[in-house]
Amino acid sequence: MRTKTSDTYKKEILEQYKREKGGEMNNYLFKPTRKQIKEACLWLLHRRNEKYDEGILNRFFQFKEGENKAYAIERTHGDKFKPIINFLTGETKSTTPANLELISWLIDFKKRPLSIYLKTNPKPEDEHETTLLNVKQITVKNEVEKINIPETQVIQRTNKSITIISQINPSLKITTIVSL
Known part of the structure; x- marks a missing residue:
């Protein structure tokens, strides 16, 4: 924008x-x-x-x-x-x-x-880009909600990425950043 x-x-x-x-x-x-x-x-x-x-x-x-x-x-x-x-x-x-x-x-x-x-709100550079961004956000959100790993949580969410931290076992934590 x-x-x-x-x-x-x-x-x-x-x-x-x-x-x-x-x-x-x-x-x-x-x-x-x-x-x-x-x-x-x-x-x-x-x-x-x-x-x-x-x-x-x-x-x-x-x-x-x-x-x-x-x-x-x-x-x-x-x-x-x-x-x-x-x-x-x-x-x-x-x-x-x-x-x-x-x-x-x-x-x-x-x-x-x-x-x-x-x-007034700035207009998007490209209307198509905005639509794709919205679709990606919905898709990633749905996928994150489907994850059934204990101790998984979204720790940061922006309009361009989601950061997820998962604790597989007491000694292993995985941080995942998903770009939209």
């Missing part, structure tokens, strides 16, 4: 963008321009209201208290969107956290913002 970091967050957002070309917003984001990103923000402003979206928008646009958000977005200078375009088109490899969060909002990346992403 992969550990989730800000780098994996950035990578997954970019992968979703490349895979879906903006998803629902592909009319604006397929070949993004400054004007199209601004228009996408205006169109989504009252349509995409997940729990943390207001904070994402406030961080990027830096709305003033009581300010009309649509008006504030309309008067945002187009240059503010240029780093987003550069990132999405591959001209740059990184962007600011505020830009990345706005992109996550625009493409509807479900595990946004970063603080929520980091709290």
Whole structure:
């Protein structure tokens, strides 16, 4: 399993963008321009209201208290969107956290913002590998339960191995480690 970091967050957002070309917003984001990103923000402003979206928008646009958000977005200078375009088109490899969060909002990346992403369980590298691991764990567990040797006990169990100690007679102890 992969550990989730800000780098994996950035990578997954970019992968979703490349895979879906903006998803629902592909009319604006397929070949993004400054004007199209601004228009996408205006169109989504009252349509995409997940729990943390207001904070994402406030961080990027830096709305003033009581300010009309649509008006504030309309008067945002187009240059503010240029780093987003550069990132999405591959001209740059990184962007600011505020830009990345706005992109996550625009493409509807479900595990946004970063603080929520980091709290979600890491996904397995390979789904098949996880299934095999679960089958092996069940098989080994069943086999250990079938062992009918006196004084046999599992002394350590992890997701990758089981350590069993068996005492055949008073002078002979056998330790077995089974890798899953």
